[in-house]
Amino acid sequence: MNTAAVYHRTDSEYAFLYGDRDHLRLRLRTAAGDVKKVSLLYGNFVEGSYTHWYDGDGSAMQKYLSSDYFDYWTATIEEPIGHLPAYGFLVEDFSDNQYLYGDRGLVIDSPSARSDVATNYFRLPYMHEIDRVMSPEWVKKTIWYQIFPDRFSDGNHDNDSKVTKDWSDNQPSSQDFYGGDLQGIINHLDDLADLGINGIYLTPIFKSPSNHKYNTSDYLEIDPTFGDKNVFKKLVDAVHAHGMKIMLDAVFNHGGDESAQWQDVLRNGQKSIFADWFVIHDFPIHFHETELAYRPDKNYESFAFTKDMPKWNTANPEVQDYLIGAAAYWTKEFQIDAWRLDVANEVDHHFWRQFRSKIKSINPEVFIVGEIWHSAGPWLNGDQMDSVMNYGLTSDVNHYFVDQDITASQLVSQYNDRLMNYRDQTNEAMFNLLDSHDTMRIKTRAKGNMNLVKSAFAFLFLQPGTPDIYYGSEYGMAGKEDPDCRRPMVWDKQQQDLNMYDFMKRLIALRHDNWQILSEGKIFWDKVPVENRLLA
Template sequence: MNVPEWVADAVFYQIFPDRFANGDPSNDPPNVHPWGTPPDLYHFQGGDLQGILQRFEYLLDLGVTAIYLNPIFLSPSTHRYNTTDYFRIDERLGSMQDFENLLTHAHRHGVRILLDGVFNHCGRGFFAFVDVLENQQHSAYKDWFHIHRFPINAYSRGPARYEAWWGIKSLPKFNTDNPRVRAYLMSVARFWIEKGIDGWRLDVPNEIDDDDFWAEFRATVKQINPEAYLLGEIWEVNPRWVSEGHFDGLMNYPLREAILRFLNREITASQFAGEVERVIHAYAPENRLAMYVPLGSHDTPRVMTVLGGHREAVKMAFALQFALPGAPAIYYGDEIGLPGEKDPDCRRAFPWDESFWDHDLRAWVKRLVQLRKAKTALRRGDFRFISVEDSSRCCAFVRQHSSEQVLVVANAGAHERTVGIHLETLGQVNAPALQPLLGEAFNWWIEEGHLWVHLPPYGVFWAAHPV
């Protein structure tokens, strides 16, 4: 299977465009809310493409190598999942030239750009649906959608007379069995790949439950750029969606759930290990390394909030995320400790006043990025648990690639613990060559055939050594 080579080495950063940075106030709508206002479902705060470009040095300093942008096409909403024109940048985000400038600047610095593709449904302002609303059963586009009966009204109370995502009238569902609809959506995919984007994140692709559609989509994209990354928003473990006819990787929400539930004491260490093994080994090796591994997103409460504001637990969550197989993804602001409940609260404006930042947390995440780049085993290594202790809530696993091995020992408990690892599970360990990467100040020693590590509450120890 042709999985893009670069994804296994990537560190993603997800940006909700309206809330990252306002670089050009002249494109703000008249009713824009002040930056940092508690977010709601309706009001813009002025984030735009110029803002991303102007703050690009921040992203480079953090070390990210790929950016996933929530939808940027013309739409009446802040989230833009109700697209009205797939070939046009929303003016509140800037112009096509602004996008091209961002893309060029990103590529000049080795950063890839992933766009959000919403192809299951559109907005009710989309030209074909507007035509149906105007002309009803006489519309030339009536077969572009699933109309149950006429007349339809996209604004009236009561059930929709057409299929819409989750029954929301503003999100009419495309009829992707219609050849003209398919041709249109493939032209969208082709247009932006030819513009130079590095892949698509596909929104709710399981709701287009048609293998032929996705096989055609993949062929269309890969014919132009074989290294383009196709990422499916699939929330459960389902190997069907990673194949030559589907996607390269999935948004690995199950791995996120395992990490956060372990740290919230909802599952034991052995249950955590079992969940991680189940998720990882459900997929072929090339796909498990191409999974997109989030701790948060625009659809979930933020990690700081999920873990109750416990900074050390959040740091451990990041350490596990960066050590487990797949490409880690930072949701904008999580690296500085931004809180947020479920949407729209998780879509807060990024606070550029550094007095609001958790600088220690950001430095921790930056260090994790650096270590992942430095150690091939963390990016491409095989994975196995070597120790799991339910009583102490501790576990240990290794990532191994060629002659390099990285050991990870984690204490997800509220008490200090000393963990012993049988040397035979690690292979031949040369104690003087053992290189602590994280938790350098922790006490560790080799004695009686064991590597011993003393961990504080929510402490994580990484060490590398030659195999």
Template sequence: MIYYNPLDKKCKSITGGIRQNETAVIKVFGDSSEPCLFVLQKDGSEARNFDMQPTSYGWRFDLTLEEPGLYFYYFRIGNRNAGLGELRELTFSDPVRAYQLTVCSAEYRTPDWFKGGVMYQIFPDRFYKNRDIPVGEGKILHKNWTDTPNFRMNSRGKVLNNDFFGGNLNGIREKLPYLQQLGVSVVYLNPIFQAFSNHRYDTGDFKKIDPLLGTLEDFDALVRDAAAHGIRIILDGVFNHTGDDSLYFNKYGRYPSIGAYQSKESPYAEWYRFIHFPDRYECWWGIDILPAVNELSSYDEFITGENGVLEYWMRRGLGGFRLDVADELPPRFLRNVRRAIKSADPNGIVIGEVWEDASNKISYGERRAYFQGQELDSVMNYPLKEAIIQFVRSKNTKLFRETVCMLLDHYPKCSLDCLMNILGTHDTVRILTALGGVLAFDKEEMNELRLTREQYAIAVERLKAAALLQFTLFGVPSIYYGDETGTEGYSDPFCRKCLDWEHIDEELHAHYARLGKIRGAYGVFREGEYKEVFADEHCVVFERRGEREVVCVCVNLGGGRYGLNFSGDMYDLMNEKAPMRTAQIEPNSWAVYGNIDIR
């Protein structure tokens, strides 16, 4: 029998990505009577063969790589190739599947303050308002906070996104104690810069707060008061495009500037690519209100340079930025974004919107280097989101276990601990609706359909299990506003309804608050190791372990019963029971045990 698994430190001394000039000891266990080659290929280069040293247990190779990059490797044992199999186990195959190794720069670090925390995402217009603010020309203010956002197309076949509910920055300030009670350590705000639409991804002025949200003084007060509650603020950086109704493009002449649409002599003209001036221009995914920018023009200096947009906001005490459509930002620009944020605050967090495995993503024909030290700290963890949802809906652990193994193997540890672990966002169906399993096929159905009482109860139980995984795995859980209160909704705009403060599911809210308390009490969630203890088709048990702390997480969605034996006293962290050394895992149940009493 031949054994190798890169997640087993007996086989690979460093789990996940490694740093340049750091030595990872590779061991393959088995009969060493045959020679074994370590076959290594840097992305885009020829493969090289290295003789592995025979040992009493098999073979050994000490691997040190001088250049950051993406590498692939497998083993040739005798005349057979062995590589990646299920759950990262070694398997003989032809053709062989190579393992991946991410090598980051020696200096690559991610912000410690972010690790172990809880994120809360807010769509500013729909969270909370503490007063009415008049809307401008062409905009509509809903009188009823619980109205459905406008979703029907106008006569020109467009949804204008010009209806507002009046949520504002001072409303968020007023709810800081609520967020603190959930254990929130960082608030991620969808765009707040001046714009025409309610989503504000059509930036009008990068250096102004949208008047419907408040003033610059309101923003500074939010950052200051949030810090007093132990919470940092990060903003949505929308740098791939602007609005057509903006200081820079000025299609409608509403700004006191000469925009690129108005004149080829505009100081902003080189930011945009016109196919036929002025009415045909490149825009984001064909949406004409979102003219795409040339990030490698003078725009780069405007955003990332001295006294640029990033420095301007970071100097006001921000925790960092989440970068919209990071895949569509050129690597050079992305490196400059990171440099600007880190120059203003070395502890600023840089999170990218990437929907796939970010370690090996190919975007527009180019391999991206997000986690090699010069671009991102973190990404939105969509692979884990899909795996958790599939697990709690199907009750099958396969995709969940494979995804966890992939992330552990591919990502550097410092990135892994910063992953933005989502279950829902402004771009996706609400998690309760997704777990309810009721499909809607058009906007009218989405507007009408609601979960029945029975469907809702099933969805809530599934969400409790999903949130428990979200909060206890590596990375940082991100709560999309209202998920903790029982908010339903299909895709945009139904996933962007207002948080109904008069109808909160208190049991679900208490579940989230408890998970937040557990994370706050245990340092192991910052950088603790992950280890799968047991798994079968329907049940998974894993540990998070540090020097003095250990947490054991059990999610059993099948009909079997299992016994747990602990090496010392452990506490049921969800139910505040007396210490125990054994526990029973019942069918369709979940539990979290820890060695520190937080009652």
């Protein structure tokens, strides 16, 4: 047996409370095809020395998902929270060798190894409800629709920027404004409801000089080209009246260079009361309005080394109060249902713990989604985020269905490893998407082949998680990378792909009818010919 491949980690995605408070779910990883049987020995630590729960054959674990390298075994225990679980794995290879795997590692199974309750079992000493990793239940039932407000619908010409591009011009530059706003979204909520959407995700709407608004000037104001607090209140109320949820985008890694705080630092240097709000290596700051983003002498931290998005010093309690206070304000005063956290991976864990604690104290049903493109385990242990944007799945799906450069078994292998990176309830809350304002649109990636696009969407909607549609995908919108993926919404009926709309509407209905089994059910893969590019 491949003994060095056997892996378990307690109090992690390998051992966690799931679903009802009484369920403990355990996983064990072994080398693929290497192990015949895994059984679980499980009991109460204190009682072990006299009840000998570790005698016998244990209970068989299920070989659940597999990948090219690994088999993942799973078992669910129904045991009240508050007992004192100890557990070990009996691992049997194809030569009938049996090992006991516990807190001391792998040992040859023997009565003496088993009876050593104090040392040879994993411990999850006491299962506390307050430490349970959980997301709001409504998330699993939600189909999201991502809106880039400047490009969705212009409902009020009075708030337009001085120069706006004509809506029919579908070649945006990175600097263009189109006049889209919150009123435009309100005007189209009936349409989104018709499609079956019940979650609206808006990229940033707070005051900012850019069209994308990821360089926030003021976290407590709606950008005037989008509307004001009154129209935003109207939007939230209308969203809720449609039975939908609303998610805002918070950019807490960095601010914009037009913020009052950064401007004060530029003016007053080290003497600014905001000097410690940013990550500045020395003064005076090397900042020149007119220069390019990358400068060898830049002496402050910023997003992606650009000059105009200075990084917040989120370790400073004043900054924590300002940013988390702003999120609390919108959550409390405007009944926001969810937060998408921009560049969440570059902000410290300490900050996110405080953020979660504050927001969930206002409303425990708020959903928190981080923008993290790589494996995000350290943020998903219940103390920070509920979910992340699942770009890993995006990549797998695109490679298999669209680029067609991986096989079905590669897709399954990669995706299974990915699923086993997180607790099941985290998978059930994953923010699943095929494209966004940060990527090429899937139709363009598929070179216009709508069958491939539909297959990819169908696969996405059958997975555990909460699926998302980037605005206009339902009408077959195309676009290369930013800024081309941010074209104005196609409202002209002549240009709408109504066949795609019909497909999307039926797919959404299917998901709504079956959300529970799709989200919480077990996954089984059937092998199908590669040329089908479909998996059951």
